[in-house]
Amino acid sequence: MEIRTRNGSYEVRLADFDRAMAALPGGCFVVTDENVAALHGHRLPASCQTVVVPAGEGSKSLGTYQGVVERLLDLGADRGSTVVALGGGVVGDLAGFVAATFMRGVRLIQVPTSLVAMVDSSVGGKVGLDLPTGKNLIGAFYPPSMVLVPVDALETLPRRHLANGMAEVWKYAYILDRELGERLESFEAVPAGEEMAEVVSRCICLKAEVVEQDELDRHGRRAVLNFGHTVGHALEVLTGYESLLHGEAVAIGMVAEAKLGERLGLTPAGLSERLRADLERSGLPTRHELLGRTEDVLRAMRRDKKAEAGVLAFSLLTDYGSCRLVAGVSESDVECALMEACGA
Numbered sequence: 001m002e003i004r005t006r007n008g009s010y011e012v013r014l015a016d017f018d019r020a021m022a023a024l025p026g027g028c029f030v031v032t033d034e035n036v037a038a039l040h041g042h043r044l045p046a047s048c049q050t051v052v053v054p055a056g057e058g059s060k061s062l063g064t065y066q067g068v069v070e071r072l073l074d075l076g077a078d079r080g081s082t083v084v085a086l087g088g089g090v091v092g093d094l095a096g097f098v099a100a101t102f103m104r105g106v107r108l109i110q111v112p113t114s115l116v117a118m119v120d121s122s123v124g125g126k127v128g129l130d131l132p133t134g135k136n137l138i139g140a141f142y143p144p145s146m147v148l149v150p151v152d153a154l155e156t157l158p159r160r161h162l163a164n165g166m167a168e169v170w171k172y173a174y175i176l177d178r179e180l181g182e183r184l185e186s187f188e189a190v191p192a193g194e195e196m197a198e199v200v201s202r203c204i205c206l207k208a209e210v211v212e213q214d215e216l217d218r219h220g221r222r223a224v225l226n227f228g229h230t231v232g233h234a235l236e237v238l239t240g241y242e243s244l245l246h247g248e249a250v251a252i253g254m255v256a257e258a259k260l261g262e263r264l265g266l267t268p269a270g271l272s273e274r275l276r277a278d279l280e281r282s283g284l285p286t287r288h289e290l291l292g293r294t295e296d297v298l299r300a301m302r303r304d305k306k307a308e309a310g311v312l313a314f315s316l317l318t319d320y321g322s323c324r325l326v327a328g329v330s331e332s333d334v335e336c337a338l339m340e341a342c343g344a
Ligand SMILES: NC(=O)c1ccc[n+]([C@@H]2O[C@H](COP(=O)([O-])OP(=O)(O)OC[C@H]3O[C@@H](n4cnc5c(N)ncnc54)[C@H](O)[C@@H]3O)[C@@H](O)[C@H]2O)c1
Pocket: 033, 034, 035, 036, 039, 055, 056, 057, 060, 087, 088, 089, 090, 091, 093, 113, 114, 115, 116, 117, 120, 121, 122, 123, 124, 125, 126, 127, 135, 136, 153, 154, 155, 156, 157, 158, 161, 164
């Protein structure tokens, strides 16, 4: 599949891991993390050189960034080199930012190995780093020259991270594609094998369609992807990014925001509970006691960069498979929805 950008286009190709490796150009520089290196490092082409970073969000830091750049220089990388981001979203964002800035930009190939990276971070061109004061505060739009998606790599992904990615998959279904949702509901458990390949491919198409309409995140179209994220981000902030994975916070956030939509008369009644059941079947949490601390959640939401000029904006469901951006939601409606979502 071809994704158009303002400067051309790039190809996204599903391939098994070994085929993806065979498609890499000779002499490329693979950036990966220690988990992926331990599990799959032996399958890399002999002509590639590898830079391994610690696993986890901590690697999206200026310190790790500098370390990678220095290592690339030691290994002889130059302006004509290709950087390959082999890993989850952390490696994708870090190696992507390295590629965007090393010698003012070198070729980037994304090889996402987590479900989050496959359906979300590897497509759309956003790359970046965190600062101690906040996540993704440094970054660039830097589309890759190619994305190779080895769906079979998910076989080694821990279950919690698989569920984490399913939160974004359900998000695409509920905001954009009821057919995808019903297909997911027909599976007995989290999809695997061919079923997963079909789901991943559909999600990439959906994200690509949205991103093509608003590549630089300026017209509001890309913001529809934030369903569940306004409440979700607030929960991540309030839990110090420790106890909840992003997808888990988003799952809880999606149910709360579906309740909000129901409250405002935008979302059909009962859809929030259908969503809750779907998320729970995928092993995701859908409640959190912190939702009941409505003042804290609201404060965190007001500070979020998405709450421009203090106005709370949400991407809310208008049906199963459609959504729209709603700005200026009243805080009392949000409070009621939060209380309802936490079961109080
Ligand atoms: N750029 C974007 O548009 C975008 C979108 C969504 C998320 N993100 C970023 O992505 C990051 C989260 O991504 P993530 O959830 O993939 O986290 P991650 O990269 O930390 O990967 C999750 C865990 O799975 C491990 N892992 C990855 N692939 C594996 C495999 N095949 N087998 C076994 N273990 C494997 C990793 O080592 C890690 O421990 C965040 O930093 C977030 O900000 C960016």
